Amino acid sequence: MDTLDGDELSRRIARELGDALAAPTIRPGCSGHHMEFPGTITLPPETLMDVIRSYCRSLDAHGFEYIVLVPTHGGNFGPVKTVAPDIARELESTVIALADLDEHMQLLNEGLSEAGIEYDQDVIHAGAAETAMVLAIDEGLVRVENIEPGPEGEISTARLLSEGFKSITENGVLGDPTRATSDAGNVIIQNVVETYVEHINTERDAV
Structure with a gap:
């Protein structure tokens, strides 16, 4: 991914x-x-x-x-x-x-919202946002019949990194990938692209 x-x-x-x-x-x-x-x-x-x-x-x-x-x-x-x-x-x-990891995850969540999917995940991994992005990039890579959700709600990033993902999620998924659509994936990707291009241009103008 x-x-x-x-x-x-x-x-x-x-x-x-x-x-x-x-x-x-x-x-x-x-x-x-x-x-x-x-x-x-x-x-x-x-x-x-x-x-x-x-x-x-x-x-x-x-x-x-x-x-x-x-x-x-x-x-x-x-x-x-x-x-x-x-x-x-x-x-x-x-x-x-x-x-900025926090900004990156925020942009993914905002993209879902802009696509009409009201779903927000504190820590993003293999859930609605990332599954949507893969669907948008190459739909054939997603085995939709095997999709299963993982833990939702507040998740400690520090614990994930120090104790490993297995301490929180048995299948490696955080959130609900069944909410994903390829249209949402395109909106998410474009949201990140537009924000990053703006950052790059701001940095170039400051040099």
Whole structure:
């Protein structure tokens, strides 16, 4: 989901900006909190930050004026926010990190609301919003007959990250993915794109 989201957001953001290119999404990421679910592959934060540095150094060497970091996996927002200032001090390129996890989840919830789905999830993972986004990107990837909801209501992000998702959700889902529609997914994605483009333009105007 997070890689699909990263690819789609970066493509749409680049298209909206008109003078940008979308680089390949970095994967895997920091997913230690999912390791109780078999098949999970995770990186230490330091490794991810080194990979981001290498990406940015490469793009800087090719003369890009701006490098925008767009994390889409919850575990990656912290490392991106941590490493971005160091990279910015090192490179000629201006580095813009769109790494506010709370804002990102708020934008997803707002997109659902704008699409007419009154559903709000404190912590977003595999529920209505993310399932809607995958339906919008590639409907064939969602096995709708297997969809099942997970815990709803107030959920501690700190507990999820320290104790792991399995401490709260047996199936890895938070919220109710049955509420998802592809139309809502498109609204959500466009909501994030428009907000991020606005952030990027604001940062560019300030330079």
